[in-house]
Amino acid sequence: MKFAHLIAASILVGTLAMPAASFAADKPVVGLVMKSLANEFFKNMLEGAKAHEAKRGDYTLKAVGMQSETDVETQINAIESFITQKVDAIVVAPSDSRALVPPIKRAVDAGITVVNFDVALDDKAKEEAGLKLAFVGPDNREGAKMAGDALAKKLGAGAKVVIIEGNPGADNAAQRKLGFMDSVAAGKLDLLDSRTAHWETEEANTVFSNMLTAHPDIQGVMAANDSMVLGVVKAIEAAGKTGKIEVVGFDNIPAVQPLLKEKKLLATVDQFGQQMAANAIDKALGVVAGGKPLEGWVKTEIKLVTSDDVK
Amino acid sequence: MDTTDLTTAPAGSRTIATTTKTVLREAGIGIALIALIIVFSFTPHFLSSSNVTNILTQVTINLVLSIGMTFVILIGGIDLSVGSVLSFCAVVAGTVMTLPGLDPVMAVFLATISAILAGIGFGLLNGLISAYWAIPSFIVTLGTLNIARGAALQVTNASTIYSFPAAFNAFGSKTFYGIPLLFLIALVLVAIGWFVLAKTVFGRVLYGIGNNEEAARLAGHNVFFYKVAAFTICGVLVGIGAIIYMARLNIASPIIGIGFELNAIAAVIIGGTSLSGGRGSIVGTLLGACIIGVLANGLILLGLSDFMRQMITGFVIILAVILDKYRERLTKA
Structure with missing residues (x-):
């Protein structure tokens, strides 16, 4: 039924959109609240969403990004302005899993369909606010475990490894570290050290060089994102250990x-960021069109990428 | 003000007393660095040749930026834009370097020139605006910090530039008897900076402006010119820093260099340069940058947690400034 509705809607739009711009007002409006557009990952995600809007043609997209990763206020203001504008749906990648709960609750109370994607809102904060909301997104822990397992399989039990973490306090950083730890336990790896490089190339280069000095026998590295992989690989090259240390990453940039x-990078994980916002918008429009409300955690696709996947 | 006489003093006529003070000041920072090295030398691997190479590599970018920052702080200014401008210079250079159809040598040459020009552009902007309208450079460079970051994002559409010529990439990790080539370049810049500040009239006038701008003006110096020059020199060094970053890490991206300005300011201040201007030296800055680098390296080798490391670095900055206060009193007496 939902599908039929969509087809009907697209036929309607297809026939009417060209001559009469005024009909655009009848299309559902989706407010997209993104994280920092200075981050390539989110910028690509936004471009994916815009392409999706043009392709579907049956909704209007209003997107808002932030200046920096931690600019929580911009997101709160964006949600509040979307409530005022009476949009049909809000699709949000929260920059803070607690601070965004109250404004999202207000949006839901105002009758707006809200879809939370990319980073999950905090369960406890949701419960306290009396907010029931599903999460559409990848399982970062599972993804990190896929990468970690690839490393464990390559090196074998007892191999000496280190973890380069993302920002302390960031949910995806925490989840990815947990996933790597799962691999360490499952693959019986010997974890020598685990440190943050704040997602950054230069810092990862410095931190890993120093780890390598402290532990010259490192055999494997698990980095929580690919920007840090770039720094780690350069450090391995500088130390003349290319081919002797295996690296896995995350994001497939x-x-x-x-x-x-x-083969300087053994494997990375693709969570299809470009489609992530578009998928969440599809889910939101499904509910707006009268579909069943989302529940729990709607997991999105993740895939391990190795040299076999690169032409 | 014990050094207003320097405003008008020609190069080479510094009194013995002043020279002694400078030497004492730098010796104090040197002793702090040596003490730090001795403490860390008890951890295994710290004094290994490969670790020394690492520390020097890790110090290089901050050192280059700190040289420029020293010029700006000496005239009583500050440049908060260096991290963002470094990123802008890097993406401009990265774009040039990856232009199709250029031979590698030409590509690297043109990229270097364009990075330095981009740095000069922002340096001029910082200098002209703060000197012409007499706006505190803190505010002006806070503005250009955002302009440069935004421009870097705009130019690249937020994407990372990679795949530089193989020889350029290899150059970034070349060493000469264990000393990274990039660090040697930085040392040459230190020597030039030292010469300009300590041995030329131009340098002495910069000190004079930092001590007493009005006196410098009354002595007939074109203060506007000197101020713009200091910021422009800082811009040149940021451009060179961008190329060094690219050689070391083989990428250029609009999100690199965040917070680099704070590290550079810390190196300059730890190195004994006064934030209010007029007092300090490039040698001090070299030692300050080394202290930060040794500390970051040594604390990881010690196995300290990331959070402890951050706290200790903060303590050291404050400690350095307090020590400087005592040194000031000692050398005045």
């Missing part, structure tokens, strides 16, 4: 494609 090809 364009800059690591050459490294995958040259």
